[in-house]
Amino acid sequence: MRVLVILCGFVATVAALSMRREDQHEKGHKVVPALFDGKCYYPTGDPHFPKNLEQYMGTWYQVAGTPFGPTASARCVKAEYKLTSAGSVAVTNTAKVGDRAIVANGTAYPQNNEYGRSGVLKVMFPGSPDDPCPGPNYIVQAYAHDHAVVQTPNWDVLYVLSREQHPGVAKIGEWIEHAVALGSNRTEIMEFDQNSC
Ligand SMILES: *[C@@H]1O[C@H](CO)[C@@H](O)[C@H](O)[C@H]1NC(C)=O
Numbered sequence: 441m442r443v444l445v446i447l448c449g450f451v452a453t454v455a456a457l458s459m460r461r462e463d464q465h466e467k468g469h470k471v472v473p474a475l476f477d478g479k480c481y482y483p484t485g486d487p488h489f490p491k492n493l494e495q496y497m498g499t500w501y502q503v504a505g506t507p508f509g510p511t512a513s514a515r516c517v518k519a520e521y522k523l524t525s526a527g528s529v530a531v532t533n534t535a536k537v538g539d540r541a542i543v544a545n546g547t548a549y550p551q552n553n554e555y556g557r558s559g560v561l562k563v564m565f566p567g568s569p570d571d572p573c574p575g576p577n578y579i580v581q582a583y584a585h586d587h588a589v590v591q592t593p594n595w596d597v598l599y600v601l602s603r604e605q606h607p608g609v610a611k612i613g614e615w616i617e618h619a620v621a622l623g624s625n626r627t628e629i630m631e632f633d634q635n636s637c
Pocket residue numbers: 451454455625626627628
């Protein structure tokens with residue numbers, strides 16, 4: 441399938457209707473690049489995502505993001521990634537709801553080049569409904585050694601991931617700003633609780 445690079449103005453279109461020109465300018469950005477495959481819009485992956493996937497493996501704590509599904513009321517949301525010999529990634533997501541621990545094990549597959557050269561994966565969990573988007577559902581928009589900003593198609597769900605469980609409010613705030621600059625909807629973003637784990 442041919443993938444066209446387009447300028448994705450959906451956020452800007454809505455904002456432009458209700459904002460004066462100078463307000464739009466103050467808010468900055470709001471027009472971000474996307475890929476389109478006829479069904480969905482995909483954020484573009486960070487070109488600095490590690491070429492060697494091993495560097496991305498290990499533990500990531502979700503410190504902010506868009507509440508979604510079973511993690512919406514959960515705390516201590518954590519992901520463990522482990523490279524398999526087949527080149528896929530074994531995913532173990534854990535969280536707590538009250539005293540109850542929840543676990544979801546899945547597999548992530550790096551996607552082909554049409555969707556970007558790096559940082560684009562498709563994560564699948566057994567029993568999950570079919571994904572309406574043919575492309576990746578885990579796009580690392582920004583990667584640094586200590587954090588990652590991850591989005592899904594159509595900017596539906598944001599995950600702000602940290603190597604440290606408690607990176608501090610200043611860093612989390614900065615990372616959220618970056619996610620907003622990359623097209624995430626600020627009003628929908630919440631900090632995630634990593635206490636009493
Ligand atoms: C952002 O999210 C809020 C809350 O869901 C919604 O009301 C608003 O329309 C969204 N903004 C855009 C630009 O989509």
